[in-house]
Amino acid sequence: MTISKLVTMSNGVKMPIFGLGTWQASVVTSELYCSTFNNTFFQSSKESVISSVKTALNDGYRLIDTAAAYFNEEAIGEALAETFKEGKIKREDIFITTKCPPTFLHPQKQEEAISSSLSKLKLDYVDLYLAHFPCAYGDELKPEKALHDCKPEDIWKGFENLYEKKLTRSIGISNFNIEQIHRISKSAKIPIHNHQLELHLYFQQDDVVEVCKKYGITVTAYAPLGSPGRTSYKLSNGFQPKWPVGPEPLENPVVQYLAKKYSKTPAQILLRYLIQKGISVIPKSTNAKRIIENHQIFDFELDENEMRNLYNVTQQPRLFWQDFLIGHPEDPYKEERGKQHKNPLHLI
Numbered sequence: 542m543t544i545s546k547l548v549t550m551s552n553g554v555k556m557p558i559f560g561l562g563t564w565q566a567s568v569v570t571s572e573l574y575c576s577t578f579n580n581t582f583f584q585s586s587k588e589s590v591i592s593s594v595k596t597a598l599n600d601g602y603r604l605i606d607t608a609a610a611y612f613n614e615e616a617i618g619e620a621l622a623e624t625f626k627e628g629k630i631k632r633e634d635i636f637i638t639t640k641c642p643p644t645f646l647h648p649q650k651q652e653e654a655i656s657s658s659l660s661k662l663k664l665d666y667v668d669l670y671l672a673h674f675p676c677a678y679g680d681e682l683k684p685e686k687a688l689h690d691c692k693p694e695d696i697w698k699g700f701e702n703l704y705e706k707k708l709t710r711s712i713g714i715s716n717f718n719i720e721q722i723h724r725i726s727k728s729a730k731i732p733i734h735n736h737q738l739e740l741h742l743y744f745q746q747d748d749v750v751e752v753c754k755k756y757g758i759t760v761t762a763y764a765p766l767g768s769p770g771r772t773s774y775k776l777s778n779g780f781q782p783k784w785p786v787g788p789e790p791l792e793n794p795v796v797q798y799l800a801k802k803y804s805k806t807p808a809q810i811l812l813r814y815l816i817q818k819g820i821s822v823i824p825k826s827t828n829a830k831r832i833i834e835n836h837q838i839f840d841f842e843l844d845e846n847e848m849r850n851l852y853n854v855t856q857q858p859r860l861f862w863q864d865f866l867i868g869h870p871e872d873p874y875k876e877e878r879g880k881q882h883k884n885p886l887h888l889i
Protein backbone atom coordinates (compact mmCIF):
# COMPACT_ATOMS: atom_id res chain seq x y z
CA MET A 542 0.00 0.00 0.00
CA THR A 543 1.65 3.21 -1.16
CA ILE A 544 0.56 6.19 0.87
CA SER A 545 0.29 9.49 -0.88
CA LYS A 546 2.40 12.10 0.87
CA LEU A 547 -0.32 14.64 0.13
CA VAL A 548 -3.91 14.94 1.30
CA THR A 549 -6.26 16.86 -0.98
CA MET A 550 -8.61 19.28 0.73
CA SER A 551 -12.10 19.98 -0.61
CA ASN A 552 -10.91 23.14 -2.38
CA GLY A 553 -8.21 21.16 -4.23
CA VAL A 554 -5.32 22.46 -2.11
CA LYS A 555 -2.87 19.68 -1.30
CA MET A 556 -1.58 19.37 2.26
CA PRO A 557 1.35 17.13 3.25
CA ILE A 558 0.19 14.18 5.36
CA PHE A 559 3.29 14.59 7.50
CA GLY A 560 4.79 17.69 9.07
CA LEU A 561 6.66 19.22 11.99
CA GLY A 562 4.84 20.29 15.15
CA THR A 563 6.34 23.19 17.07
CA TRP A 564 4.41 23.61 20.33
CA GLN A 565 6.95 23.91 23.14
CA ALA A 566 9.54 24.89 20.58
CA SER A 567 8.71 28.39 21.77
CA VAL A 568 10.98 31.30 22.29
CA VAL A 569 8.96 34.22 23.35
CA THR A 570 6.21 35.11 25.67
CA SER A 571 2.82 36.28 25.69
CA GLU A 572 1.35 38.72 27.93
CA LEU A 573 -1.66 38.96 25.70
CA TYR A 574 -2.37 35.30 25.22
CA CYS A 575 -1.33 34.10 28.62
CA SER A 576 -2.36 37.12 30.60
CA THR A 577 -4.45 34.88 32.80
CA PHE A 578 -1.21 33.60 34.18
CA ASN A 579 0.79 36.78 33.85
CA ASN A 580 3.56 34.65 32.50
CA THR A 581 6.40 34.29 30.15
CA PHE A 582 7.62 30.95 28.99
CA PHE A 583 10.82 29.84 27.39
CA GLN A 584 10.84 26.26 26.20
CA SER A 585 13.75 26.42 23.82
CA SER A 586 16.05 28.94 22.25
CA LYS A 587 15.41 30.76 19.00
CA GLU A 588 18.46 29.00 17.52
CA SER A 589 16.99 25.63 18.42
CA VAL A 590 13.70 26.48 16.65
CA ILE A 591 15.54 27.70 13.55
CA SER A 592 17.78 24.66 13.52
CA SER A 593 14.85 22.22 13.99
CA VAL A 594 12.87 23.77 11.14
CA LYS A 595 15.90 23.74 8.85
CA THR A 596 16.77 20.15 9.78
CA ALA A 597 13.20 19.16 8.98
CA LEU A 598 13.09 21.01 5.65
CA ASN A 599 16.47 19.60 4.62
CA ASP A 600 15.16 16.15 5.45
CA GLY A 601 12.16 16.60 3.15
CA TYR A 602 9.47 17.83 5.59
CA ARG A 603 7.18 20.19 3.70
CA LEU A 604 4.68 21.16 6.42
CA ILE A 605 5.40 23.25 9.49
CA ASP A 606 2.67 23.67 12.09
CA THR A 607 2.76 26.71 14.33
CA ALA A 608 0.38 29.11 16.09
CA ALA A 609 0.47 32.69 17.28
CA ALA A 610 0.22 31.17 20.76
CA TYR A 611 3.47 29.22 20.37
CA PHE A 612 5.50 32.43 20.12
CA ASN A 613 7.87 30.95 17.61
CA GLU A 614 6.50 32.35 14.35
CA GLU A 615 9.36 34.84 14.15
CA ALA A 616 12.02 32.13 14.51
CA ILE A 617 10.20 29.97 11.96
CA GLY A 618 10.04 32.98 9.64
CA GLU A 619 13.82 33.32 9.92
CA ALA A 620 14.33 29.65 9.18
CA LEU A 621 12.08 29.93 6.13
CA ALA A 622 13.77 33.10 4.86
CA GLU A 623 17.22 31.48 5.20
CA THR A 624 15.99 28.34 3.43
CA PHE A 625 14.47 30.30 0.53
CA LYS A 626 17.66 32.36 0.25
CA GLU A 627 19.73 29.20 -0.05
CA GLY A 628 17.60 28.51 -3.14
CA LYS A 629 16.94 24.83 -2.41
CA ILE A 630 13.25 25.16 -1.63
CA LYS A 631 10.67 27.63 -2.92
CA ARG A 632 7.79 29.16 -1.01
CA GLU A 633 5.24 27.22 -3.05
CA ASP A 634 6.91 23.93 -2.09
CA ILE A 635 6.13 24.45 1.59
CA PHE A 636 2.88 24.26 3.53
CA ILE A 637 2.63 26.54 6.55
CA THR A 638 -0.16 26.21 9.09
CA THR A 639 -0.74 28.77 11.80
CA LYS A 640 -3.59 29.53 14.20
CA CYS A 641 -5.62 32.48 15.34
CA PRO A 642 -5.54 32.85 19.15
CA PRO A 643 -8.77 33.12 21.16
CA THR A 644 -8.28 36.82 21.91
CA PHE A 645 -8.30 37.54 18.15
CA LEU A 646 -11.13 35.28 17.04
CA HIS A 647 -13.69 38.06 16.85
CA PRO A 648 -14.16 38.67 13.08
CA GLN A 649 -13.10 42.30 13.50
CA LYS A 650 -9.74 41.25 14.94
CA GLN A 651 -8.87 38.27 12.76
CA GLU A 652 -7.22 40.24 9.99
CA GLU A 653 -4.92 41.93 12.49
CA ALA A 654 -4.01 38.47 13.84
CA ILE A 655 -3.24 36.88 10.49
CA SER A 656 -1.32 39.96 9.34
CA SER A 657 0.80 39.77 12.47
CA SER A 658 1.48 36.06 11.87
CA LEU A 659 2.33 36.72 8.21
CA SER A 660 4.71 39.49 9.14
CA LYS A 661 6.49 37.29 11.70
CA LEU A 662 6.64 34.37 9.30
CA LYS A 663 7.82 36.76 6.56
CA LEU A 664 5.17 35.40 4.20
CA ASP A 665 2.44 36.89 1.99
CA TYR A 666 0.03 34.05 2.72
CA VAL A 667 -0.21 30.93 4.85
CA ASP A 668 -1.44 27.62 3.50
CA LEU A 669 -3.83 26.84 6.33
CA TYR A 670 -5.24 29.18 8.96
CA LEU A 671 -7.01 27.58 11.91
CA ALA A 672 -9.29 28.96 14.58
CA HIS A 673 -7.27 27.63 17.52
CA PHE A 674 -10.41 27.16 19.65
CA PRO A 675 -14.15 27.68 19.20
CA CYS A 676 -14.14 30.29 21.99
CA ALA A 677 -13.61 33.98 21.33
CA TYR A 678 -12.39 36.33 24.07
CA GLY A 679 -11.88 40.05 24.44
CA ASP A 680 -8.44 41.35 25.25
CA GLU A 681 -7.73 38.75 27.92
CA LEU A 682 -8.23 35.04 28.33
CA LYS A 683 -10.35 35.32 31.43
CA PRO A 684 -13.84 33.88 31.91
CA GLU A 685 -15.23 37.39 32.39
CA LYS A 686 -13.79 38.41 29.01
CA ALA A 687 -15.54 35.60 27.11
CA LEU A 688 -17.37 37.01 24.09
CA HIS A 689 -20.77 35.41 24.51
CA ASP A 690 -22.15 36.86 21.28
CA CYS A 691 -19.34 35.60 19.07
CA LYS A 692 -20.38 32.10 18.08
CA PRO A 693 -18.31 29.60 16.07
CA GLU A 694 -20.50 30.53 13.06
CA ASP A 695 -19.40 34.17 13.47
CA ILE A 696 -15.76 33.17 13.80
CA TRP A 697 -16.18 31.21 10.59
CA LYS A 698 -17.65 34.16 8.66
CA GLY A 699 -14.50 36.10 9.48
CA PHE A 700 -12.37 33.19 8.32
CA GLU A 701 -14.23 33.11 4.99
CA ASN A 702 -13.29 36.74 4.56
CA LEU A 703 -9.57 35.99 5.17
CA TYR A 704 -9.80 33.19 2.62
CA GLU A 705 -11.47 35.41 0.05
CA LYS A 706 -8.76 38.01 0.58
CA LYS A 707 -6.24 35.25 -0.22
CA LEU A 708 -4.36 35.71 3.04
CA THR A 709 -4.60 31.95 3.42
CA ARG A 710 -5.03 29.14 0.89
CA SER A 711 -7.36 27.18 3.17
CA ILE A 712 -9.19 27.58 6.45
CA GLY A 713 -9.97 25.27 9.30
CA ILE A 714 -10.69 24.71 12.95
CA SER A 715 -9.03 23.18 15.99
CA ASN A 716 -10.51 21.78 19.20
CA PHE A 717 -14.13 22.16 18.04
CA ASN A 718 -16.74 19.59 19.05
CA ILE A 719 -19.10 17.69 16.74
CA GLU A 720 -22.05 19.96 17.37
CA GLN A 721 -19.96 23.03 16.52
CA ILE A 722 -18.77 21.37 13.29
CA HIS A 723 -22.41 20.73 12.31
CA ARG A 724 -23.40 24.31 13.07
CA ILE A 725 -20.60 25.80 10.97
CA SER A 726 -21.08 23.35 8.14
CA LYS A 727 -24.78 24.20 7.91
CA SER A 728 -24.21 27.93 7.59
CA ALA A 729 -20.83 28.05 5.82
CA LYS A 730 -20.30 29.63 2.41
CA ILE A 731 -16.83 28.08 2.33
CA PRO A 732 -16.56 24.63 3.92
CA ILE A 733 -14.15 23.76 6.70
CA HIS A 734 -11.03 22.45 4.98
CA ASN A 735 -9.24 20.93 7.97
CA HIS A 736 -9.78 20.04 11.62
CA GLN A 737 -6.78 19.75 13.93
CA LEU A 738 -7.54 17.79 17.08
CA GLU A 739 -5.94 15.66 19.77
CA LEU A 740 -5.65 12.22 18.22
CA HIS A 741 -3.37 9.31 19.10
CA LEU A 742 -3.44 5.62 19.92
CA TYR A 743 -5.29 6.11 23.21
CA PHE A 744 -7.65 8.82 21.95
CA GLN A 745 -8.68 7.99 18.43
CA GLN A 746 -11.81 10.17 18.28
CA ASP A 747 -13.66 8.00 15.75
CA ASP A 748 -16.87 9.95 16.17
CA VAL A 749 -15.28 13.29 15.27
CA VAL A 750 -13.27 11.77 12.42
CA GLU A 751 -16.49 10.27 11.02
CA VAL A 752 -18.24 13.64 11.05
CA CYS A 753 -15.23 15.28 9.40
CA LYS A 754 -15.34 12.62 6.68
CA LYS A 755 -19.02 13.32 6.11
CA TYR A 756 -18.29 17.00 5.47
CA GLY A 757 -15.12 16.38 3.45
CA ILE A 758 -12.93 17.88 6.19
CA THR A 759 -9.34 16.61 6.30
CA VAL A 760 -8.09 15.64 9.76
CA THR A 761 -4.77 16.47 11.41
CA ALA A 762 -3.74 14.62 14.56
CA TYR A 763 -2.06 16.72 17.19
CA ALA A 764 -0.10 14.96 19.94
CA PRO A 765 0.25 11.95 17.61
CA LEU A 766 2.87 10.44 19.95
CA GLY A 767 0.72 11.18 23.00
CA SER A 768 2.70 14.35 23.65
CA PRO A 769 5.21 12.78 26.05
CA GLY A 770 6.82 16.18 26.59
CA ARG A 771 3.61 17.77 27.85
CA THR A 772 4.55 17.17 31.47
CA SER A 773 7.58 19.46 31.22
CA TYR A 774 5.37 22.35 30.11
CA LYS A 775 5.98 25.08 32.63
CA LEU A 776 5.00 28.69 33.00
CA SER A 777 7.58 31.25 33.98
CA ASN A 778 6.05 31.68 37.39
CA GLY A 779 6.89 28.03 38.01
CA PHE A 780 3.32 26.85 37.59
CA GLN A 781 3.20 23.41 36.04
CA PRO A 782 -0.19 22.09 35.01
CA LYS A 783 -1.17 18.63 36.17
CA TRP A 784 -1.96 16.27 33.34
CA PRO A 785 -4.24 13.26 33.37
CA VAL A 786 -2.28 10.18 34.28
CA GLY A 787 -2.59 7.30 31.85
CA PRO A 788 -0.66 4.90 29.70
CA GLU A 789 1.78 6.36 27.19
CA PRO A 790 1.24 5.38 23.52
CA LEU A 791 5.00 4.98 23.03
CA GLU A 792 5.02 2.31 25.74
CA ASN A 793 2.03 0.34 24.51
CA PRO A 794 2.93 -3.39 24.20
CA VAL A 795 1.39 -3.78 20.72
CA VAL A 796 3.37 -0.75 19.54
CA GLN A 797 6.54 -2.11 21.13
CA TYR A 798 6.00 -5.50 19.51
CA LEU A 799 5.46 -3.97 16.05
CA ALA A 800 8.50 -1.72 16.48
CA LYS A 801 10.62 -4.80 17.04
CA LYS A 802 9.00 -6.70 14.18
CA TYR A 803 9.61 -3.92 11.63
CA SER A 804 12.90 -2.64 13.11
CA LYS A 805 11.23 0.71 13.64
CA THR A 806 10.85 2.94 16.69
CA PRO A 807 7.59 3.01 18.67
CA ALA A 808 7.13 6.59 17.40
CA GLN A 809 7.35 5.43 13.80
CA ILE A 810 4.70 2.76 14.44
CA LEU A 811 2.33 5.31 16.00
CA LEU A 812 2.80 7.74 13.12
CA ARG A 813 2.52 5.08 10.42
CA TYR A 814 -0.72 3.82 11.97
CA LEU A 815 -2.30 7.28 11.65
CA ILE A 816 -1.11 8.11 8.15
CA GLN A 817 -2.21 4.67 6.99
CA LYS A 818 -5.68 5.72 8.16
CA GLY A 819 -5.41 8.89 6.04
CA ILE A 820 -4.88 11.16 9.04
CA SER A 821 -2.17 13.84 8.84
CA VAL A 822 0.40 13.92 11.64
CA ILE A 823 2.56 16.73 12.98
CA PRO A 824 4.96 15.21 15.54
CA LYS A 825 7.04 17.79 17.36
CA SER A 826 10.72 17.39 17.99
CA THR A 827 13.65 19.71 18.46
CA ASN A 828 16.05 16.76 18.45
CA ALA A 829 17.68 16.39 15.02
CA LYS A 830 17.96 12.60 15.24
CA ARG A 831 14.26 12.22 16.16
CA ILE A 832 13.15 14.78 13.55
CA ILE A 833 14.76 12.65 10.85
CA GLU A 834 13.70 9.33 12.37
CA ASN A 835 10.05 10.34 12.73
CA HIS A 836 9.88 11.00 9.00
CA GLN A 837 10.98 7.48 8.03
CA ILE A 838 7.51 5.99 7.94
CA PHE A 839 6.88 5.68 4.22
CA ASP A 840 8.95 2.53 3.68
CA PHE A 841 6.91 -0.10 5.52
CA GLU A 842 3.30 -1.10 5.95
CA LEU A 843 1.20 -2.42 8.82
CA ASP A 844 -1.08 -5.26 7.77
CA GLU A 845 -4.83 -5.36 8.31
CA ASN A 846 -4.54 -7.42 11.46
CA GLU A 847 -1.96 -5.07 12.97
CA MET A 848 -4.09 -2.05 12.09
CA ARG A 849 -7.04 -3.72 13.82
CA ASN A 850 -4.99 -4.53 16.92
CA LEU A 851 -3.93 -0.89 17.19
CA TYR A 852 -7.47 0.28 16.61
CA ASN A 853 -8.77 -2.01 19.37
CA VAL A 854 -6.51 -0.60 22.09
CA THR A 855 -8.64 0.47 25.06
CA GLN A 856 -9.29 4.17 24.81
CA GLN A 857 -8.45 6.70 27.54
CA PRO A 858 -9.79 10.16 28.36
CA ARG A 859 -8.40 13.14 26.48
CA LEU A 860 -5.12 14.66 27.64
CA PHE A 861 -5.69 18.22 26.44
CA TRP A 862 -8.67 19.51 28.38
CA GLN A 863 -7.88 23.17 27.74
CA ASP A 864 -9.30 24.13 31.12
CA PHE A 865 -8.91 27.82 30.48
CA LEU A 866 -12.05 27.47 28.32
CA ILE A 867 -14.16 26.50 31.33
CA GLY A 868 -16.97 28.98 31.76
CA HIS A 869 -17.04 30.03 28.11
CA PRO A 870 -20.46 29.28 26.59
CA GLU A 871 -18.76 27.57 23.64
CA ASP A 872 -16.41 25.42 25.78
CA PRO A 873 -16.18 22.38 23.46
CA TYR A 874 -15.69 19.90 26.32
CA LYS A 875 -18.44 21.21 28.59
CA GLU A 876 -20.38 17.95 28.39
CA GLU A 877 -17.32 15.79 28.65
CA ARG A 878 -15.78 17.33 31.74
CA GLY A 879 -16.58 14.67 34.28
CA LYS A 880 -15.63 13.64 37.75
CA GLN A 881 -12.41 12.05 36.55
CA HIS A 882 -11.15 15.40 35.37
CA LYS A 883 -10.03 17.89 37.96
CA ASN A 884 -7.02 19.47 36.33
CA PRO A 885 -5.82 22.96 37.03
CA LEU A 886 -5.67 25.30 34.09
CA HIS A 887 -3.44 24.45 31.23
CA LEU A 888 -3.06 26.25 27.99
CA ILE A 889 -1.85 24.89 24.71
Ligand SMILES: NC(=O)c1ccc[n+]([C@@H]2O[C@H](COP(=O)([O-])OP(=O)(O)OC[C@H]3O[C@@H](n4cnc5c(N)ncnc54)[C@H](OP(=O)(O)O)[C@@H]3O)[C@@H](O)[C@H]2O)c1
Nearest residue numbers: 562563564715763764765766767768770808824825826827
Ligand atom coordinates in the same frame (compact mmCIF):
# COMPACT_ATOMS: atom_id res chain seq x y z
N1 LIG B 1 -4.25 22.72 17.93
C1 LIG B 1 -3.91 22.52 19.17
O1 LIG B 1 -4.61 22.92 20.12
C2 LIG B 1 -2.65 21.76 19.45
C3 LIG B 1 -2.41 21.24 20.74
C4 LIG B 1 -1.23 20.52 20.94
C5 LIG B 1 -0.34 20.35 19.90
N2 LIG B 1 -0.59 20.90 18.67
C6 LIG B 1 0.37 20.75 17.54
O2 LIG B 1 0.67 19.37 17.38
C7 LIG B 1 2.07 19.17 17.50
C8 LIG B 1 2.35 17.81 18.08
O3 LIG B 1 1.81 17.68 19.38
P1 LIG B 1 2.72 17.65 20.70
O4 LIG B 1 3.94 18.43 20.45
O5 LIG B 1 1.88 18.03 21.85
O6 LIG B 1 3.02 16.10 20.89
P2 LIG B 1 3.75 14.95 20.09
O7 LIG B 1 4.19 15.40 18.76
O8 LIG B 1 2.89 13.77 20.21
O9 LIG B 1 5.01 14.69 21.01
C9 LIG B 1 6.09 15.59 21.07
C10 LIG B 1 7.00 15.13 22.20
O10 LIG B 1 7.53 13.85 21.88
C11 LIG B 1 8.96 13.88 21.89
N3 LIG B 1 9.37 13.07 20.74
C12 LIG B 1 9.42 13.41 19.44
N4 LIG B 1 9.81 12.39 18.68
C13 LIG B 1 10.02 11.36 19.52
C14 LIG B 1 10.45 10.02 19.34
N5 LIG B 1 10.76 9.56 18.12
N6 LIG B 1 10.54 9.22 20.42
C15 LIG B 1 10.24 9.70 21.66
N7 LIG B 1 9.84 10.96 21.90
C16 LIG B 1 9.73 11.78 20.84
C17 LIG B 1 9.33 15.33 21.74
O11 LIG B 1 10.53 15.62 22.41
P3 LIG B 1 11.84 16.20 21.64
O12 LIG B 1 11.50 17.53 21.08
O13 LIG B 1 12.86 16.26 22.70
O14 LIG B 1 12.17 15.18 20.57
C18 LIG B 1 8.17 16.04 22.43
O15 LIG B 1 8.41 16.07 23.82
C19 LIG B 1 2.50 20.33 18.40
O16 LIG B 1 3.89 20.51 18.44
C20 LIG B 1 1.71 21.45 17.79
O17 LIG B 1 2.31 21.89 16.58
C21 LIG B 1 -1.73 21.58 18.44
